[in-house]
Amino acid sequence: MSGFTLHCLALLMASVTTYVVFVTVHRLFLHPLAKVPGPKMAAISGLYMAYYDLVMLGGMVEQLEVLHEKYGKAFDEIYRSKFTKEAWFYDPFLAPESSFACVDPRKAKIQKDILRPLFSRKAILKLENVIQRGVIITTYCFAQSFEAIDFPKFQHPMIISLDSSGFMIFLMQHFPFVIPFILGIPRWLARLISPDSLEMQFFLKTLEAQIDKILANPTMLESEEHPTVYHHLIGADVEVKVSKKALQDESAVLLAAGTDTVGNACMIGTFHLLSNRPLKDKLVSELRAAWPDLDSPLSLEKLEKLPYLTAVIKESLRLSHGVVSPLPRIVPFDTIIAGIPVPAGTVVAMGATFMHNNPKVFIDPKKFDPDRWLQPNTTELEENLVPFSKGPRSCLGVNLGWAELYLIFSNIFRKTDMELFNTTYDISHELLAYFRLLRNNREDDIKFSAYMTPRYRGKQRVYAKMLDN
Numbered sequence: 001m002s003g004f005t006l007h008c009l010a011l012l013m014a015s016v017t018t019y020v021v022f023v024t025v026h027r028l029f030l031h032p033l034a035k036v037p038g039p040k041m042a043a044i045s046g047l048y049m050a051y052y053d054l055v056m057l058g059g060m061v062e063q064l065e066v067l068h069e070k071y072g073k074a075f076d077e078i079y080r081s082k083f084t085k086e087a088w089f090y091d092p093f094l095a096p097e098s099s100f101a102c103v104d105p106r107k108a109k110i111q112k113d114i115l116r117p118l119f120s121r122k123a124i125l126k127l128e129n130v131i132q133r134g135v136i137i138t139t140y141c142f143a144q145s146f147e148a149i150d151f152p153k154f155q156h157p158m159i160i161s162l163d164s165s166g167f168m169i170f171l172m173q174h175f176p177f178v179i180p181f182i183l184g185i186p187r188w189l190a191r192l193i194s195p196d197s198l199e200m201q202f203f204l205k206t207l208e209a210q211i212d213k214i215l216a217n218p219t220m221l222e223s224e225e226h227p228t229v230y231h232h233l234i235g236a237d238v239e240v241k242v243s244k245k246a247l248q249d250e251s252a253v254l255l256a257a258g259t260d261t262v263g264n265a266c267m268i269g270t271f272h273l274l275s276n277r278p279l280k281d282k283l284v285s286e287l288r289a290a291w292p293d294l295d296s297p298l299s300l301e302k303l304e305k306l307p308y309l310t311a312v313i314k315e316s317l318r319l320s321h322g323v324v325s326p327l328p329r330i331v332p333f334d335t336i337i338a339g340i341p342v343p344a345g346t347v348v349a350m351g352a353t354f355m356h357n358n359p360k361v362f363i364d365p366k367k368f369d370p371d372r373w374l375q376p377n378t379t380e381l382e383e384n385l386v387p388f389s390k391g392p393r394s395c396l397g398v399n400l401g402w403a404e405l406y407l408i409f410s411n412i413f414r415k416t417d418m419e420l421f422n423t424t425y426d427i428s429h430e431l432l433a434y435f436r437l438l439r440n441n442r443e444d445d446i447k448f449s450a451y452m453t454p455r456y457r458g459k460q461r462v463y464a465k466m467l468d469n
């Protein structure tokens with residue numbers, strides 16, 4: 001190596017070292033947030049979080065519990081705010097024109113307002129027959145069924161794909177420079193590195209083909225059995241023109257947003273009910289009394305009036321949390337949070353898990369206890385139940401989510417009998433997460449096995465399958 005090269009290398013190393021020392025000193029002592037209590041490593045570098053997200057496979061939520069215990073917390077104040085979403089977190093969802101990942105609050109509101117009528121309570125009641133038939137999200141939103149629950153062990157490519165997306169999203173968040181590579185990766189290489197990601201591409205292509213067909217011939221919407229997202233986004237009477245990319249982004253996001261969230265709440269609730277016989281018996285006897293004749297479905301409005309069923313759903317939502325990863329927001333102006341001055345531009349985050357596991361509000365928070373919702377005054381509990389988030393960026397599908405949960409829990413527990421088997425794993429302490437509750441393909445994923453016996457063999461189809469490991 002020539003003397004000149006060595007000289008250049010030395011200069012480069014000196015520059016990097018000076019930069020690192022400067023940034024470290026600045027962040028530790030001079031930064032406006034330097035006095036905020038917390039681990040020094042986290043103050044110095046984002047690699048602290050990357051370590052928990054990527055190496056500890058979604059362990060940041062658990063670590064935050066530890067940090068909150070040590071340093072205190074301020075999440076409830078953030079929930080009440082109107083802070084904007086942070087691009088760092090939302091860009092890797094690769095759907096910037098969807099109402100979920102669009103960080104511009106004005107644009108997101110326009111798109112949400114267009115879709116809102118499809119997800120209003122009135123629309124849900126009107127389309128109740130679609131929801132009663134099952135296979136909800138794809139039929140309700142796109143008038144298409146991917147028959148995901150007909151696959152053995154529910155291993156539909158789309159579900160596998162959704163399951164595997166968590167790690168990739170976290171990877172893209174911490175190392176955004178990989179995004180162009182991931183987007184441009186040839187199929188053969190993707191098959192080698194992450195075969196599951198191809199399944200997602202297949203499903204997105206199916207939606208794209210549907211979008212192309214509708215864009216080429218919007219009148220075909222008239223022949224659909226019921227309104228879909230496309231009627232609202234491209235229908236003849238739509239005032240705001242929505243791009244093809246926005247249609248694709250929105251479709252992908254609606255499917256993801258409405259699948260695991262509902263699924264996790266069902267899984268958590270079912271597991272706890274099966275683990276605790278008296279709770280299950282209470283639910284079943286309430287359902288039997290309200291719904292004696294299984295040959296005709298019980299309407300959503302009647303189900304909503306059942307107190308124990310409602311309490312079971314609230315408790316299932318509380319312990320499944322909705323979105324598990326804390327949701328980051330940018331503080332738009334200088335403000336004070338938990339007594340700490342926070343300058344404009346700071347990223348803060350709110351996490352449902354910390355609300356739902358707060359022992360000051362939910363006594364014995366890890367316990368699945370539907371009766372806590374049947375006490376005379378539950379105002380404080382209601383205020384602290386945030387699975388759908390709060391404020392202007394809260395869930396668009398909240399009414400649909402609730403409707404699905406009422407119909408799923410009632411149908412499953414009224415029409416089948418289930419019993420746990422081969423289940424030893426205690427899920428009550430699980431908090432690790434990639435956005436949602438499960439960790440991917442790990443031994444300690446939340447899963448349980450149950451024998452399911454149909455109680456009803458009448459006119460309606462019952463999806464009764466035996467799960468095993």
Ligand code: HEM
Nearest residue numbers: 099100257258261262322323387388389393395396397401
């Ligand atoms: C139990 C069911 C559900 C739960 C617990 C849930 C939870 C949430 C949460 C916590 C957020 C806020 C995310 C954030 O701030 O980044 C959210 C947003 C969203 N959800 Fe849901 N969701 C559920 C069902 C659904 C359904 C069925 C749909 C529609 C098909 C849906 C569509 C959306 C959309 C579009 C957003 C983005 C809203 C925005 O950013 O302004 N969700 N959901």
